[in-house]
Amino acid sequence: MAHANPAQFGAQLATLNNLQTEFDLLSQALEGHLRLAKRIRGDHPVFKVTKIPEKIYKKDQRTQDNDVLLSKLPADLAALVWKNLPTDADRVTLALTCKAHAETYEYLKMKKVNIMVNNVEKSVMFLPRPIRFAYNHRLQVLVRLPTWFPANYQLCYKCNQYIDNTHPSSQGTWEGDAREVRNFQADRQATIVGPRCRLCQIADNLNLVKETPEAKEYERKAKLVKQTF
Ligand SMILES: [Zn+2]
Known part of the structure; x- marks a missing residue:
């Protein structure tokens, strides 16, 4: 800025900053209206099967001192423990306690097994999932x-x-x-x-x-x- 008067420059910058502040406050107020409109309509976030990204659980995985039991069980027994937790929410909570559990959860979540239904072989998810969320x-x-x-x-x-x-x-x-x-x-x-x-x-x-x-x-x-x- 050639020949700029520092005082004028400062004053204009202050005006611009005030406009920014005003704009931010209005944006937040408008966002509040959008959120309210969603609630009036009854729109809520819906359940999605929890996914823990591979890049998180693969990175710096190490054995936890307090994990004395589950990780030491044979894989098929450990899988049964996972399967017998009452809800998917319980499995997610366990998966979030350590990266090794997160990896197991992500693996078991996709695992399918064949079972017999009325003498017909059927492929089903290994972990129970609600029929309707x-x-x-x-x-x-x-x-x-x-x-x-x-x-x-x-x-x-x-x-x-x-x-x-x-x-x-x-x-x-x-x-x-x-x-x-x-x-x-x-x-x-x-x-x-x-x-x-x-x-x-x-x-x-x-x-x-x-x-x-x-x-x-x-x-x-x-x-x-x-x-x-
Ligand atoms: Zn609320």
Whole structure:
């Protein structure tokens, strides 16, 4: 910048910085509207079979001092232990405790075995999988993970995700009580009595009007925001 007056330059930079701050605040507010529109519509993240990337569990794998049992069992016995855990969420939790377990989980998850059904040989997954995935399969995994998340993230039992409490759209008082959902409770009742984020409460309070043209218009505008930014 030739011949720039440092004071003028500084003033323009300050104006630009103010515009940036204003823009960021507006973006966050708009993001909050988009999140709310999704909750009014009842859109929640859905369960996907957990995948631990190979590049994570293959790298720097080492024996854990506290792993005295499972890794020392013969492979077929260890596989039975995995198979007999009550839910896929329990298997995921075990897989996350060490890289060797993660590798075993990823292997067993894809493993197929042949069984006889009515005298016909049928190929089925070795690990039991739910026939249909419901909302609570994801919640079953999430309730086991609070210690894995940074302290500012809190599980909302209603919208089925960890919420960053430092985001402006998330701030405010939560409803529900974590003491009501001890011991990994993740059923329909848990979504009613468990902790629920502020946006879920606002959406709940609009349950009577969620099918109206006004609600559709709000949703349409929110979608537009997503496309714009
Ligand atoms: Zn929520």
